[in-house]
Structure formats: structure tokens, C-alpha cells
Amino acid sequence: MDLVGRRVSVRHRDGDGVRDVVGRVVTAGSDGLRIERRDGELAFVPTGTVLAMRVVPDRPRRTRRAATFSPDELTRITLRGWPAVESVPLGDWELRASAGFTGRANSVAVHGDPRTDDPFGAVVDFYASRALRPLAQLVEGSPWDRRFEDAGWVPVTGQPPGAIVQVADLTAVPAADPDVVVEAHADDAWLRHYGRVTDPATARAVLEGPATVGFLSLDDVAIGRVVVTGEWAGLAAVEVDPAHRRRGLARRIVETSLAWAAAHGADKAYLQTLRGNEPALALYRPYGFTTHHAYRYLTTS
Template sequence: MVRRLVPGELGPTGGPAFTDLLGVCEAWGDTSIVVRPESGDPVTIPLDLVVSGKPVPPRPSVRQRVSVRDAELRTASLAGIGTTALGEWQLRFEPAPVGRVRNRFNSCLGVGDPGLPLADAAEQVRRFYVDRDRPPRIQVELASATEDALRELGWTAVPGRDSHFLLGSLALVRRTLGSESVDGPAAPTVDVDGTRVTVTLGDLTRGEAGIDGDWLGVHNLSVEPAYRRRGLARAVLRELLGWGAEQGATTVWLHVQTDNEPALALYDTLGLRTHHSCRYLEAPVG
């Protein structure tokens, strides 16, 4: 937060007038500073008008208070994902996947009460996915009572697929990303399809996002290994979040695998925090 003088104005006591600007300091030069507020364009302030400044902790996203089920239901809101209710559980199915079959679009969200005994619910899930030529999988909150009960029925964890659900304020993440240019192979290409957007940087970097109300979900952000640590992921994120802001999004969320340390480190610096963690369980064979 920066407190500055307002030239030509008097305060309520007859002395100098001051005003405060809350934002991220993006530049500090010999004669001025540049502050990016939560909304609007960056503001340049002459140094001789700056009275004081202090760090202010960012406000956490109010969405941190939502339930695990409500947060995870945002996945199924994406276009092209069919859903079937099983009590409070939700069977998700992607009829025409592009590329690999993704777990979160082709598994049952097993959070809440399925409305029938767990063994019967698990069997319905198994039949649902077998009938659609998909491996029967249930997404559960990590270390939950539901996970324990399904394991007793013989369901086992899908290796390497545990993930954190990260959540944050879209405006704060955009401010932290900043607006620096990236020396990439090409300008970003933005392809909008209704409530979804895909951003690419040549053949090296790609990311997707989907809007649901004021929530923006980021998916499948990837960078070719030889081109990592060059700011390309940040450049794609900047475009995705900019589009989301134009659609009215205020909260951004995404899944990150628990063993993806570089991605977790990046998102931590951007202010995204873990809301919960989840695991995919697959049905016993036979």
C-alpha cells in the first residue's frame, strides 16, 4: 500500500491531502514507481509525492470456505462433460475426449452421500463405466472415510494420480503474474469455444480454461521440457486469466499432481493455495 500526496488539494484539517493506493509495486525508478491496483491499469506515481508505503497481505479467496464437493463440481460444468447423479455422487463422462482420456472428466466424484449402501453405490459406478468402455474410477478426498471404506471393498489407488486442488483470487494471481513480455517462439494464439478457451505459444506451450459463473478452471497447462523455466507457462496463464477476467471470473482453480514440484512451486509464488487433496481409486479386477 502506498500513501501519496494529492497536489493542489487540502485535507480535512487544512493540511496536505493524502490518498492510499493498494496494489502490487511493479517498478521502482529514480523518479517514480509503478503500482498495479487490483482492477484497472497500472498507476505511475512520482517519488516526490510518495509519503509512505507498507506491505499488506493479500486477501484470501472467499472460495476457500466452500465444501470439497462444491469445489469439485466445477469440473463437470465444462462443456462436453456429461453427468449422472448417484445421490450426492456424480458420474462424469466425456463422450468424445480429445487426446488422452482424462481422469477428472471420466470418473465418479465420490464426495457426499450416494443415497444407498456404499457397496451398492460402488457396483453402480463400476457398471456405469464398464458399459462406456472406461476404467471404473472414483475420485475421493484424500484420507477420507469414503476412501477407507472403498479400500475395504478392494478399490485401490491409481498410481501417480494424487492431486491438490488449488484455489485463489484471480485478480491477485493476475497482479502477481505482471505484464512482462516473453521472448517466445510466437505470439499467443487464443481460441475461444463458448465457455472454454485454449491458448498456445507455437508448438511449445499450451493451456486450457473453462468458465463457470465467476470460477475459472485452468486445465492441461504444459510446456515442452526443453523450453521450461523461460516464462512460457506464465505467458499462457496470463492470457487464460485475462480471458477469464473478461468473462467476470473472480476465482481461479486447478488440479496439480502432488509430485509435480515445479508446478506447485510456481503456483505457490502466484498465491494459489491448497483447498483439499484428492485421489482416484479404481475398481478391483474380476
């Protein structure tokens, strides 16, 4: 039986105990199964540890509404949609490095407990060893946001200072536009329209990292990216060439992204955009997106 795409329940040996994993099979090889849980977390079950397995019905949709997730929960979810080339845990935090490609992939994601007496020093040392400036992504107004400020960290300059995170429940999903092409990989034309790429190999490693990701293009003048991790979809990189704006092309990219996400099992969606970017906010508003929280980047002074 081809298990890829199926929802399974697997009981397996885990160390000295027994553990159950329920989720969608992403890959099935001779070495084992990669299973994506509801929240997008990936679990690997080695072949020799499986005690019992069965295919189970698809999960019920929308057990929780998007707005009920905490900022820490949503931070962890969004990390899976934009994975760094290198990711190292610091307790619950995630130290991310990707040769400078985007702040999200080159900052420590702060959520939960770092489980160390000197988290600030650990962050500085990690980025210094990779010739990158220390950068922390923090939920605005959170306790850790204030603690970083008290430790002397300051807002970044020379790059976007952060973003607002918006969420929506996927209820009345629009139809896909038949003229919008969705591919599994970011080709050279897509990267050229994205416009933030200096090293294509690094960019592709980040952008193509998730197991379920689509790169949208329309008439070689508009692009977008959509990723599905568990029950969540992430929309990003909606770009339209300046000479072709105000023709509804971005709307067609967004609607096809939402349709693709729903077809791949998502019932909630998030996006991240600059505060004050009213054209972007207006683009997403008709689909039910509302602001959940904001984050910002701080660095050492």
C-alpha cells in the same frame, strides 16, 4: 435485446410451482434460455414457462473467498470445467464416461449422498457396461474415501493416482500478454502439444464442453486452457515443448489465462496438479495459489 452475456432474474413455471433463476445468459434461443448461476451450474428455462424477466446489475465480486469452499463444493465446481461426454447422476454423485480420455472424465465423482443402498455395485455396473474399468475420484481422507477402501477398492496403477487442488482469489490480476493467442476451440496444433490425445473428437468434446473456455498458444511451443464457470476459473493443460522451457513461456500463458478469466467474470480460480510437481507449484505460487485438498483415484482390486 441481445440477452447473451447479460445477468438476468427470471421467474418461471417449474412443474406445479414457480421458481426464480438469477445468473448470466449463456444462450438465448427460440426454445428458451440457458442461464449460468454464480457457482457455474446451468439452468434451462423454456420459453413458454417464463412469467417475468429483468436484466439485473452485475453481481458484487468475491462474496466468498476461495479457501472457504468445502471440498465437496469445489469438486462440483471443478466438474463443470471438465465435463464428461456422458454424465449420469447417482444421487449427488456423477458417473462420467468419455471413452477413456482422462481420469477426470472417466470416473465417478464422489460428493454428497449417492441415495442408493449399493453405490459400489452401481458404479461397477455403469463402467462395465461401457467397457471401462471402475474408477472413483475421492477427496483424500473423506468418509467416502475410507468407505471405498473398506469395500476393497485400491489405488490405481498405470495412470496418475490423483492430484492436489489449489485455489486463489483473483485480486491483483496480471495483464494479458499480447503475443499469447486465445481461441475458442482446440485446433490440431493445440491438441498435438497437449500430448494426451488418441481420439481428437472425444478430446474436443471434453475440452470444449463448457460455454466459456479459452485455448491459449504462444509461438507454437506453449499452450494452456482456461475455463470460466460462474465466478470460478479453472487453469489446466499448461504445456511447454521441452526444448523451449525455462524461458518464462509458461508464466506468460498463466498470466494471460488469469487476465482472460477475470475479463470473463471470474474472481476465484482453481487448478489441479500432481503432488510433488514442484515446478508447477512454483509456477503458480506467485499468483496466490495454495493447496485446498487432494483427491485420489481408487478402483476395484
